[in-house]
Amino acid sequence: MADAAAIAFRGVMKRYGSQVALQPTDLEISEGEFFCLLGPSGCGKTTTLNLVGGFVSPSDGEILIRGQSVNKHPPYRRAVNTVFQNYALFPHMTVRDNVGFGLKMARVAKRDAAGRIEEALALVGLEEFADRLPAQLSGGQQQRVAVARALVNQPAVLLLDEPLGALDLKLRKRLQIELAQIHRDVGTTFVYVTHDQEEAMSMATRIAVMNHGRIEQVGTPFEIYHRPNSAFVADFIGESNFIDVDVGPGGRAALDNGAEVPAPEPRRSGRATLMVRPESIQIRRIAEANGSGLRGRIAQSSFLGSHTRVAVLCDGVETPVTAALFGTEGAAASDLRPDTEVVLIWDPADVVLLEGAEGKEADAVDVN
Amino acid sequence: MARDLDIVSPRGRLTRAALAGWAVLIYVFLFAPIVLLVVFSFNSNKYGTFPITGWTSKWYGQVFHDYQIRDALTTTIRIALEVTVVSTIVGTAAAFPLVRSRLPFRSGIRITLVLPIMIPGLLIGISLLVLFTSVLHQQLSPTTAVIGQAVYTTPFVLLLVAARLQGFDASLERAASDLGANTYQRLRYVVMPLLAPAILAGALFVFTLSLDEFIITLFLIGSHNTLPIYIYTQVKFGITPEVNALAALLLAASLTLMALAFVLPALVRRAVRLVPRKAGA
Numbered sequence: 001m002a003d004a005a006a007i008a009f010r011g012v013m014k015r016y017g018s019q020v021a022l023q024p025t026d027l028e029i030s031e032g033e034f035f036c037l038l039g040p041s042g043c044g045k046t047t048t049l050n051l052v053g054g055f056v057s058p059s060d061g062e063i064l065i066r067g068q069s070v071n072k073h074p075p076y077r078r079a080v081n082t083v084f085q086n087y088a089l090f091p092h093m094t095v096r097d098n099v100g101f102g103l104k105m106a107r108v109a110k111r112d113a114a115g116r117i118e119e120a121l122a123l124v125g126l127e128e129f130a131d132r133l134p135a136q137l138s139g140g141q142q143q144r145v146a147v148a149r150a151l152v153n154q155p156a157v158l159l160l161d162e163p164l165g166a167l168d169l170k171l172r173k174r175l176q177i178e179l180a181q182i183h184r185d186v187g188t189t190f191v192y193v194t195h196d197q198e199e200a201m202s203m204a205t206r207i208a209v210m211n212h213g214r215i216e217q218v219g220t221p222f223e224i225y226h227r228p229n230s231a232f233v234a235d236f237i238g239e240s241n242f243i244d245v246d247v248g249p250g251g252r253a254a255l256d257n258g259a260e261v262p263a264p265e266p267r268r269s270g271r272a273t274l275m276v277r278p279e280s281i282q283i284r285r286i287a288e289a290n291g292s293g294l295r296g297r298i299a300q301s302s303f304l305g306s307h308t309r310v311a312v313l314c315d316g317v318e319t320p321v322t323a324a325l326f327g328t329e330g331a332a333a334s335d336l337r338p339d340t341e342v343v344l345i346w347d348p349a350d351v352v353l354l355e356g357a358e359g360k361e362a363d364a365v366d367v368n
Numbered sequence: 369m370a371r372d373l374d375i376v377s378p379r380g381r382l383t384r385a386a387l388a389g390w391a392v393l394i395y396v397f398l399f400a401p402i403v404l405l406v407v408f409s410f411n412s413n414k415y416g417t418f419p420i421t422g423w424t425s426k427w428y429g430q431v432f433h434d435y436q437i438r439d440a441l442t443t444t445i446r447i448a449l450e451v452t453v454v455s456t457i458v459g460t461a462a463a464f465p466l467v468r469s470r471l472p473f474r475s476g477i478r479i480t481l482v483l484p485i486m487i488p489g490l491l492i493g494i495s496l497l498v499l500f501t502s503v504l505h506q507q508l509s510p511t512t513a514v515i516g517q518a519v520y521t522t523p524f525v526l527l528l529v530a531a532r533l534q535g536f537d538a539s540l541e542r543a544a545s546d547l548g549a550n551t552y553q554r555l556r557y558v559v560m561p562l563l564a565p566a567i568l569a570g571a572l573f574v575f576t577l578s579l580d581e582f583i584i585t586l587f588l589i590g591s592h593n594t595l596p597i598y599i600y601t602q603v604k605f606g607i608t609p610e611v612n613a614l615a616a617l618l619l620a621a622s623l624t625l626m627a628l629a630f631v632l633p634a635l636v637r638r639a640v641r642l643v644p645r646k647a648g649a
Contacts, residue, residue: 053546054545055542055545055546074550075542076548076549076550077548081546081547082546084539084542086539088539088540090540090543091562092561092562101544101547102547104557106548149547150547153547153548
């Protein structure tokens with residue numbers, strides 16, 4: 001990464017009155033990334049996007065686009081373009097004029113512009129709709145026009161503000177694939193805001209999980225899912241079981257009632273929260289069990305087609321522990337009646353220890 | 369379906385017939401005088417009233433040959449055009465701070481700005497007369513009449529444009545800015561084209577109001593005549609068929625302009641839609 005990052009935040013923070021929308025943040029996004037800002041509403045992800053777009057000015061810190069500070073640049077002087085949540089297409093202009101608007105503002109020669117508009121429309125598959133007005137297009141088509149209108153200007157970064165939020169689920173899935181495809185085709189850096197973890201996981205090369213105006217964790221979808229560094233991230237991405245334990249050397253993890261469960265080597269002894277994904281849990285009948293495991297009774301077993309979900313009430317754990325059993329395991333679980341005594345086991349390598357009682361300010365423990 | 373209704377209310381048919389009759393009466397009350405005036409304007413009877421002695425269009429010819437009428441017509445149209453320009457510019461410009469700025473007491477300001485619509489024309493006329501003659505020592509002229517009329521007509525433009533601006537999707541301007549448009553370009557390519565129908569409707573409305581404005585104009589115009597004032601002075605000596613013809617013409621002009629104010633925005637929209645399609649073919 002010899003070149004300057006596409007976007008860099010240096011201690012950027014945003015305050016509205018006494019309310020902090022974005023805590024002081026350092027962040028680098030490299031050229032060509034598909035970078036997702038993911039978090040619940042009010043977490044500061046849209047503020048972060050608006051800071052890059054220039055619609056919000058930082059209270060402190062410096063924002064760099066391709067190595068240049070843009071703090072003082074208004075939106076129309078930044079090499080970024082945005083796909084807005086409601087598309088914000090100009091209703092009085094045809095698709096062609098919408099897409100060509102940026103080029104017209106940049107005073108690109110008419111002939112060059114016409115070619116680039118055609119190219120952009122071809123990229124999103126809307127060549128035949130060039131002479132329509134936005135009102136004559138479906139939601140999905142409007143969204144594609146918005147993408148073409150932004151990309152035609154060849155921005156350093158394309159910002160997308162929940163662009164699929166208004167579409168129905170099926171269309172959303174299709175456009176997710178299309179957007180990822182467009183990203184590969186043009187190679188532009190994408191910064192994508194969403195509250196939908198599945199959307200982020202399916203498209204992003206890297207994800208920043210945000211909460212309360214703070215970036216909790218930045219990583220690849222794999223890292224975020226398998227090595228969350230806080231209970232919030234673990235809970236927000238996918239489903240997790242949290243079990244409070246006392247950890248000690250040698251991978252010893254004891255529940256409050258003294259029973260031991262499988263765990264990795266902790267960074268330090270003491271109170272911790274053990275996070276284990278439902279699909280990492282295996283269920284053994286008491287007779288078959290050997291060694292350490294979490295004992296409990298089946299509360300409910302539900303067959304959900306692709307997998308079977310089993311809720312288990314465990315001794316020494318407050319909330320039921322959920323296991324997801326796939327394939328043959330799932331089939332075998334069909335005869336697990338409520339109140340059957342079982343032992344839950346898992347591979348210590350699949351577990352994340354979040355230290356600190358609630359795991360709230362926990363650091364991830366490197367288990368490998 | 370009618371039968372279902374009859375079952376629910378057996379006397380419904382009677383009630384509906386009575387209501388229809390009442391509606392006709394209201395129409396007669398509202399429009400009979402106007403229809404009568406138009407009828408009289410084609411009556412060959414030179415007293416301009418019943419009995420109808422035959423049909424003629426000669427009164428219309430005489431209207432255009434009367435130099436006093438021609439003079440009044442020229443003054444009327446000149447004033448109407450000037451009022452339209454002044455009101456449209458001032459009203460449109462005033463709509464922006466009213467909707468966009470964070471003025472304190474904004475709703476209060478809005479009410480005061482549109483107050484001239486409710487203030488009696490008499491009051492506007494007298495107060496401006498005092499201002500022009502006693503305070504500013506100005507000669508009364510069509511120009512003072514233009515100013516007086518604009519006081520009354522500008523709020524109409526303001527209301528129409530402000531309503532349109534209120535419903536304006538702010539994200540469109542953000543998008544334009546994002547795509548490289550500076551403040552002037554945003555106004556030129558995005559805001560103005562989208563406000564145009566409201567501005568146009570406002571302009572036509574003002575022109576129509578100005579055409580037959582009487583009270584304010586009477587106070588402020590001095591020695592000149594507009595058509596309404598000319599008609600008024602003529603009526604003092606009895607209703608002539610020329611006056612009927614003139615009033616009928618004024619009516620036709622007003623109706624045409626009003627129709628335009630309603631239809632034009634839709635026509636403009638359709639034209640916008642058609643032009644690029646032609647280019648594509």
